[in-house]
Amino acid sequence: MVATPCAVPRLTSGSRLEIAGVAIAIIVAYLYLHRRRVYHLHNGQRLPHPPGPKPAPIIGNLFDIPREKESAAYNKMANDYGDLTYLNVLGKSILVVNNYTTVQELFDKRSANYSDRYQAPMTELMGWSWNFGLMSYGILCISHQHSQQSVGSRWKMHRAMFHRQFQSSTVSVFWPTQLKEAHKLLRRILHNPKDLANHLRFNSAGIIMNVAYGIEIEDKDDHYITVAETALDGMAKAANPGAFLVDIFPILKYVPSWIPGADFQRKAAFWRKSVLEMRDAPFETVTKARKFGILTSSFASNLLADLELRRDLDEVALAKELETIRNCAGLAYAAGTESIASSLSSFILAMMLYPEVQEKARQELDAVVGLERLPDFSDRGTLPYIDAVVKEVFRWNPVAPLGLPHMTTKDDEFKGYHIPAGTLVLGNSW
Known part of the structure; x- marks a missing residue:
């Protein structure tokens, strides 16, 4: 009797997507539950997190993270939640600090805990290490x-x-x-x-x-x-x-680029x-x-x-x-x-929006430097108004209002709130 070859099921592209989707869902659920367990172990006093948008089950505030004009979006959140805005994305804690005094309190006075940098897997993959x-x-x-x-x-x-x-x-x-x-x-x-x-x-x-x-x-x-x-x-x-x-699940950096969803x-x-x-x-x-x-x-x-x-x-x-x-x-x-x-x-x-400031700066320039030459660095000390205008422009429209994310190295309590170890902390100067 001739043996009949076994029929081997072949995966279609749709099947691969379904399997990948199920696998990712299982990983997400596991990591979410694991981080919940770690949170309860470290937050013995059951202090609340700072206020923030209500998280959805499992994914948390994934869809609350702004994709553009981040500083302005976080500033708008501050109007609703105060100086501290807390988000949790798939178990990863993010704290946005929208007040200068609070930024000083955390980044300066508690710098031993708030000065570390988050090693973002995406920037590492991009070659920025x-x-x-x-x-x-x-x-x-x-x-x-x-x-x-x-x-x-x-x-x-x-x-x-x-x-x-x-x-x-x-x-x-x-x-x-x-x-x-x-x-x-x-x-x-x-x-x-x-x-x-x-x-x-x-x-x-x-x-x-x-x-x-x-x-x-x-x-x-x-x-x-x-x-x-x-x-x-x-x-x-x-x-x-x-x-x-x-960046939420660093283990994904080992996923091959051909896997569905690994476009990163x-x-x-x-x-x-x-x-x-x-x-x-x-x-x-x-x-x-x-x-x-x-x-x-x-x-x-x-x-x-x-x-x-x-x-x-x-x-x-x-x-x-x-x-x-x-x-x-x-x-x-x-x-x-x-x-x-x-x-x-x-x-x-700024000069277009505030022509009266531009005119006053020009008057100072004409009075100090004159009309026969252009100013140079030696004139800076004699141009206090222009120096103040430059500083105000930096304050008014900062180049990088969120700066680089800091990261806590251990659990902390601040104003009655629990801030977990490993929290990304952003100082928003917008």
């Missing part, structure tokens, strides 16, 4: 250049290097570059005032590329600019807590390419230029020059220093590209 602004201060991490290094010491190393070049007593070395780019901006606006947005974009990139690397930007579509804009666009989307499911993996891979190119390409340009004897004054070049004089470093220590210079220069580039253009845009908007 080198950004010391996102580094945690205490846990251990695996570095691609050395086996195991304290994140706390790694963060301190980056911060010290960054501060050394950008402290108030040393930044004057970059004033000539800023002045030169400011004059270029004025000429562009004079010749083509309708293209203001691109002029501001070009100006901010020109300043920061010169300051960070000593590189002259060729035009508004320079490859350095477009790469940075792609990388920063991804960061802006990932910065909002809860925007990607992998494909997006992360796309952004990662730009993030690493943004950091590495200009740094390689500087190191190659130095090998050919082309020396310019810039953040990266100055630090490389100092490093070349060091004779006390072995191969491992030298690699760490080079990595830190590369990372710090990349952060200066990333942070400055968007913030300069945004600040200038806010200033121009």
Whole structure:
């Protein structure tokens, strides 16, 4: 008798989606119940959480997380719930602080518990783990250049290097570059005032590329600019807590990109390419230029020059220093590209909305500087009204009103409320 082959059921694409959906639902339910159990174990006094939107079963406040204009949306929540707004997304706690005094109380007076950074899986997948602004201060991490290094010491190393070049007593070395780019901006606006947005974009990139690397930007579509804009666009989307499911359930970062619902993996891979190119390409340009004897004054070049004089470093220590210079220069580039253009845009908007302020500032400028030359940094101390206007613009329309999320390292009680360990804490300055 001839054996009949067994019929093997074949999964259709619809079946795969159903199975994936069921699996995800089971994982979500398990993690939700697990976090509920942990909450009851740690909140012995059964204190309430701060007020916030009513959570739905299991998913919590998933659909209450704003996807755009986050600062304004959280500020609107503050009108309903007060200075502290608490949300819970699939078991992950998020606290938005909408009052300056409360921000000081938590971030300054209780800084030992509120100063850590959340290691968002999405930003890690996107290649931002080198950004010391996102580094945690205490846990251990695996570095691609050395086996195991304290994140706390790694963060301190980056911060010290960054501060050394950008402290108030040393930044004057970059004033000539800023002045030169400011004059270029004025000429562009004079010749083509309708293209203001691109002029501001070009100006901010020109300043920061010169300051960070000593590189002259060729035009508004320079490859350095477009790469940075792609990388920063991804960061802006990932910065909002809860925007990607992998940030709520970190285990999902191990899910392959072809699994239904894992489109975050494909997006992360796309952004990662730009993030690493943004950091590495200009740094390689500087190191190659130095090998050919082309020396310019810039953040990266100055630090490389100092490093070349060091004779006390072995191969491992030298690699760490080079990595830190590369990372710090990349952060200066990333942070400055968007913030300069945004600040200038806010200033121009303010002058359009408040022409009487513009007129008073012009009168001070004419009286102090005169009509025969343009102002420079030496005039700053004699222009108190203009200095106050600039500071007010920063307050009125901050570039990053939510800043970077902080994270609690242990459970806390504040004003009769329970704030769990691992809570993302956002200071909203909107």
